[in-house]
Amino acid sequence: MPKRAILAGGGALPQSLLEAGDAILVTFHGTPVDARASQQIEARFEQLASLFARLKSEGVTELCLAGAMRRPVFDPTALDAGTAALMPRLMAALQQGDDGLLRAVIALLEEQGFTICAPHDIRPDLLASEGVMVGEVSAALQADAHRAAAVLAALAPQDVGQGAVVAKGQVLAIETLPGTDAMLEFVAQTCPNSGGILMKRPKAGQDLRVDMPGIGPQTISMMQKAGLSGLVVQAGGALILEREKVLARAASAGITLWAAP
């Protein structure tokens, strides 16, 4: 069995991957991680070359990027020699959209000989499978979901729009750089109690091994605050983190939760 390392960001995902099988947990300076493993490595983005060498010496062949990570701020004084040589490439990658940045990072990891594995390869049970999980899909929610899907499909070629909020056919918000929580806060402030839907789905061309949309209990709480009635994810296109909590919270908030084709 290949030896695996989890390159961890925030949230519940790294811990749930560690529970599914032995792996080295790699944390990054400045990125808080909520997980514990028998073997941990503390790394810095400025010292990626040292990290690669260390992982190879441990016999790691498989990497999984998991959890929310911000765009790093590089401290030039902390650079190791190997990473300094990579800097022109890394700086160019940082100028790009999220997809472009991730593609550059993955290319780098693959060149080093690592295989990239997706969180849902390790925990297929996290992946939303088609069907209604909580509540009932009314005709109104269905209509709003169709509208949201059409808007996101139109935007996808522009590398924008992992989510949208629609109520009674009106587009209340489209997800942009600040992310889902910021969008839901906007809806709470500008269009409270609309009873609409939140749709989350991957953009076309998004690398689902490393950037699958995820929802968790916080998503449901924010939706409740925004006065929404339904959450639609794409079947096979979203991770549901802390599923028991998500389902319980959606049920008690009266929020319909379904994975559409």
Place this chain on the structure above:
Amino acid sequence: MPKRAILAGGGALPQSLLEAGDAILVTFHGTPVDARASQQIEARFEQLASLFARLKSEGVTELCLAGAMRRPVFDPTALDAGTAALMPRLMAALQQGDDGLLRAVIALLEEQGFTICAPHDIRPDLLASEGVMVGEVSAALQADAHRAAAVLAALAPQDVGQGAVVAKGQVLAIETLPGTDAMLEFVAQTCPNSGGILMKRPKAGQDLRVDMPGIGPQTISMMQKAGLSGLVVQAGGALILEREKVLARAASAGITLWAAP
């Protein structure tokens, strides 16, 4: 000369149209209007049929819709008989996007025999003409404007997106139902001091007689609060209200203002 009525919403537009020539000012219950005319009619959306009759009795043949109007909340107890008969049609129209709603309203007005005239027919000087009005268009602002134009062009067929904010190639916000000011407030809160651009342009298929995008001094103040550097409108596709104030405020805020083809 045809006798004209201004169906007025909020903002500076109705008053500037009244200054350009004689007209009856029609205000609607619940919609505050900042304008005065020698002849005024107070109307209600629930009593459109009565309004039509009154306008015809005054010899009005030309209508101009001007200023910001919210989607009306109908009070069924206030309906007159003629408008009650129109309700199925009006309710269906209210389920649609802004363009659909306006198309339905205009069809109704034209059926009544009125001609629809645009604010820029009355005041052509309000329309943005091609060129840089304030500041200089840097390569960075130009690049962000191209990105914003591509995103809005992709969205236009969906009847969404009269505006977007882009900084360093990243899409920070897309205008939705709550409008431009709400979008700029969102940017101020989530991505302050980005130095990016606000683009405002009509959607494809938007009826520019009744729904031309407009900017005013408040737009510039909100942009300054949001830390933006440039405002791009479409030449011939935006009204600039209180132009002197807009230009002075943009200049003092260091905001480039231009109308692109």
